Amino acid sequence: MSDRQQIAAKVLELVEPFNKKGVAVTEATRFAQDLEWDSLTVLDFVANIEDEFDVIISMNMQAEIETVGQLIDALQRLTAGK
Template structure:
């Protein structure tokens, strides 16, 4: 299992309590379209991701992240930018 696979699994685990629709989670699962999250859910979820990986996802980054795969890539990038924290 690669680091990216591990990150995907962790992100999927974090999504589970917020996945009220029971949508299947893939790389292309959309937070707005498939999961139908509003801004409050997004804020709660982002906080859980930041806590889990000890990273900070800026508002600019959040605006660009639309799918689970994009989030996994962003998390991996942020972890690698500061490997002593992850």
């Protein structure tokens, strides 16, 4: 399994408790529109992601990440040097 696949699997696992609508989550799933997350949910989710991957996701980076796939790509870049 590639690093990206491992990251994707973990991200999907971490999304699940926040997926109150039962949306089928793919890399194209949008956090705000499809999952209907509010800002508090996003903060909780980002905290979980940061803890799990031992990274910091800046506010600027958060603003640019709209889909699950974009988050996976960002995490791959952030964890590449570890």
